[in-house]
Amino acid sequence: MSTPTLTDADLVERYAPLTVDKDTADFYRGWAERELRIRHCTECGHTWLPFRPICPRCWSFAVDHVVVQGDxxxxxxxxxxxxxxxxxxxxxxxxxxxxxxxxxxxxxxxxxxxxxxxxxxxxxxxxxxxxxxxxxxxxxxxxxxxxxxxx
Amino acid sequence: MSTRNPLKDQIAIAGIGSTGFSRSSDVSGLELLVRASVEAIRDAGLTAADIDGVVVPGEPGGVNPGVLATALGLPRVTHFARPVPVAMFSMLDAVHAVHSGACDAALVAFPYLRLPWNSRSAANDPFRRHLAHGVQAVPESIAMAPAYAAWASRYLAEYGVDRDGFGLVAVNMRSNAARNPLAAITTPLTLDDYYAARMIREPLGMLDMDLPVDGADAFVVTRAVDAPDVGRPQVVVHAITTGLVTPNDEDQVPCLDRHSQHIVLDTLRAKSDFWIDDADVVCLYDGFTVITAGWIENLGWAPPGGTADFLREHWVAAEDRVLVGGRVQINPHGGSLSEGATRGSGHVREAVVQLRGEAEGRQTPDARTALVCTGGFFFNSQGLTLRRA
The missing domain is CATH 2.40.50 (OB fold (Dihydrolipoamide Acetyltransferase, E2P))
Known part of the structure; x- marks a missing residue:
C-alpha cells in the first residue's frame, strides 16, 4: 500500500502524538507504506534504532535505511x-x-x-x-x- | 576512564534542610523550596549574603534559580544552573562550581510537587493544570517510567526468579520510613500486601513505584575549609560521578549486565578509597524496586538475580527490614518508595544526617562513610561517596 501523496505535514499530523521530525520522518514514512525501516550506515554496515543522523560506530553521515523482515x-x-x-x-x-x-x-x-x-x-x-x-x-x-x- | 579526583574530601555538604513530605500539601512549590532553603542556609551557619551559587533541578513545577535567588533576596550570585532532575546532577554541579571557584557557597534546592496525573486530588487542583502539558505518550512508548516494568520482565525471565526481591525492597523501605518523621507513609507493609497491590505495568504494581509527594530538600555546599564551625561533625564529598552507557535509549540498552549503573560504579570505585564493604551508610535509589535490585547486584552484594536471597539472608524478622551484616541499613529514611519520591535528594540528605550522627531512632552507630547510588539504568545513573571529616 503506497501513499505517494502524503506530504511532510500530513505525516506529522496523522502520526501525532508521535514525534515525527527531520530525523524520524523516513521511519514513519516506512510505517505509512507498511515497511519497517531501521537506520543503516552505507559505509560500515551498522544498523540501529531509533533514527539518528550519524552512524554511532564510524561517524559517517552517509546513512540510509534497510527494511527488516520482522521476525x-x-x-x-x-x-x-x-x-x-x-x-x-x-x-x-x-x-x-x-x-x-x-x-x-x-x-x-x-x-x-x-x-x-x-x-x-x-x-x-x-x-x-x-x-x-x-x-x-x-x-x-x-x-x-x-x-x-x-x- | 578518568580516575582523577582532585576534589576528594575538599568540599563539604555544610547545610541541609527539608520540609518533610506529604500527599496533601496546599502551599506552592516555591514556598516549599524557600522553606527548605532557609533551613539549609541557617543550618550551615550562613546568611543570604554568603550564598553566591544557586542550583535548582528542572523538576516539573519547579522554579528557575533566578526566581529562588530573588525570593530569598540573595544579593550577589555568580553561579546558577538548572540541571535535569535526579539528585546528583545538581549536587555534582554545585560541588564542581565550588571546587572550581565559580562560587563559594552553593544552595542546591530540590522541589517536589505531585503532578496532575499523580493523583485525583492533584488532578483536581487547577493550579497544577499547567503542569499537564508535555510530551504525549502512547501505549507503545517505553520511554521513562514504563522502561522499568519492561526491564523488570527481563530480570524475572532471565534469572528465573519471582517478585520476592522487589517485594522485600518495598517492605524494607516501609519499615525504615516508620523511623523517619519526614516520611510521607509509614503504615506497616507485608510481602502479602505487596503481592496484593494493584498491577500498573505488569510485572510491576503500585508498591513497586515511588510515592509522589509534595515537599522540598535543600543543601548548602562549600569548601570544607570555609564551612563555619557550628559544633558538629562535618560531612565531605569523597567522590561523585554520573554515568552513561551507549546506547541508552530505554529499549536499546545492551543488557542487565551492561547499563549505566555499571559505568557509575566502575568510576566511583576508582575514585574512592573505600567501597561497599566499608560503607556504614548505604542509600540506593528506589524509584522502582527493580532499580534497587540493580544497585544491590551491581555493587556486588548479590549475584545477578540474587537480591531476594541476599535480603532474606540479612533480614531482621523482628524489625521487618534488612540490616546487612547485622548493621548496615539500606535507605534508613525509607527511600523514595516510602519517605517520598525525592529523585534521590532524600538519599543524599539521609547520608548526611547519618554521618553527622543526627538520625535519631535510626542512627547507625559511629557512621563514618556513606555510599549513595541514585538514578536508574539509562540516562540518570549517579554515585556519591561521603565521609565524616
Whole structure:
C-alpha cells in the first residue's frame, strides 16, 4: 500500500502524538507504506534504532535505511493495566500488551510495539514473534504477533 | 576512564534542610523550596549574603534559580544552573562550581510537587493544570517510567526468579520510613500486601513505584575549609560521578549486565578509597524496586538475580527490614518508595544526617562513610561517596 501523496505535514499530523521530525520522518514514512525501516550506515554496515543522523560506530553521515523482515524474539514484555489513552486501546477490558522485540536479522536492534493475536501464554520474554500491522487514526502502525509454532 | 579526583574530601555538604513530605500539601512549590532553603542556609551557619551559587533541578513545577535567588533576596550570585532532575546532577554541579571557584557557597534546592496525573486530588487542583502539558505518550512508548516494568520482565525471565526481591525492597523501605518523621507513609507493609497491590505495568504494581509527594530538600555546599564551625561533625564529598552507557535509549540498552549503573560504579570505585564493604551508610535509589535490585547486584552484594536471597539472608524478622551484616541499613529514611519520591535528594540528605550522627531512632552507630547510588539504568545513573571529616 503506497501513499505517494502524503506530504511532510500530513505525516506529522496523522502520526501525532508521535514525534515525527527531520530525523524520524523516513521511519514513519516506512510505517505509512507498511515497511519497517531501521537506520543503516552505507559505509560500515551498522544498523540501529531509533533514527539518528550519524552512524554511532564510524561517524559517517552517509546513512540510509534497510527494511527488516520482522521476525524476532520478545526481549522485554509489559502488560499495561493503565496507560496513555489511544484510539482502540481500552485498559478496562484487560491489560494491554507492549513488547520490545529484538530482530532476528539485526541482533541488538529492538522495536517496542504492541502484541496482537496473542494468548496469555504467548506474552512472555523469549516468545518468537513476527511483524504485522494495524491501523490507528487511519494510519498503519507496526505490531507483533506470536509466530506459529510448528508442531 | 578518568580516575582523577582532585576534589576528594575538599568540599563539604555544610547545610541541609527539608520540609518533610506529604500527599496533601496546599502551599506552592516555591514556598516549599524557600522553606527548605532557609533551613539549609541557617543550618550551615550562613546568611543570604554568603550564598553566591544557586542550583535548582528542572523538576516539573519547579522554579528557575533566578526566581529562588530573588525570593530569598540573595544579593550577589555568580553561579546558577538548572540541571535535569535526579539528585546528583545538581549536587555534582554545585560541588564542581565550588571546587572550581565559580562560587563559594552553593544552595542546591530540590522541589517536589505531585503532578496532575499523580493523583485525583492533584488532578483536581487547577493550579497544577499547567503542569499537564508535555510530551504525549502512547501505549507503545517505553520511554521513562514504563522502561522499568519492561526491564523488570527481563530480570524475572532471565534469572528465573519471582517478585520476592522487589517485594522485600518495598517492605524494607516501609519499615525504615516508620523511623523517619519526614516520611510521607509509614503504615506497616507485608510481602502479602505487596503481592496484593494493584498491577500498573505488569510485572510491576503500585508498591513497586515511588510515592509522589509534595515537599522540598535543600543543601548548602562549600569548601570544607570555609564551612563555619557550628559544633558538629562535618560531612565531605569523597567522590561523585554520573554515568552513561551507549546506547541508552530505554529499549536499546545492551543488557542487565551492561547499563549505566555499571559505568557509575566502575568510576566511583576508582575514585574512592573505600567501597561497599566499608560503607556504614548505604542509600540506593528506589524509584522502582527493580532499580534497587540493580544497585544491590551491581555493587556486588548479590549475584545477578540474587537480591531476594541476599535480603532474606540479612533480614531482621523482628524489625521487618534488612540490616546487612547485622548493621548496615539500606535507605534508613525509607527511600523514595516510602519517605517520598525525592529523585534521590532524600538519599543524599539521609547520608548526611547519618554521618553527622543526627538520625535519631535510626542512627547507625559511629557512621563514618556513606555510599549513595541514585538514578536508574539509562540516562540518570549517579554515585556519591561521603565521609565524616
Amino acid at each position: 524476532g524474539t520478545v526481549h522485554l514484555m509489559m502488560l499495561l493495566h493503565q496507560g496513555p489513552p489511544a484510539p482502540g486501546v481500552d485498559y478496562t477490558t484487560g491489560p494491554y500488551p507492549v513488547a520490545t522485540v529484538e530482530f532476528a536479522d539485526h541482533p541488538g536492534v529492538r522495536l517496542t510495539a504492541t502484541i496482537v493475536d496473542a494468548r496469555p501464554e504467548d506474552l512472555v520474554v523469549g516468545r518468537a514473534v513476527s511483524l504485522t500491522w494495524f491501523e490507528r487514526n487511519g494510519m498503519p502502525h507496526p505490531a507483533f504477533r506470536p509466530t506459529e509454532v510448528t508442531r
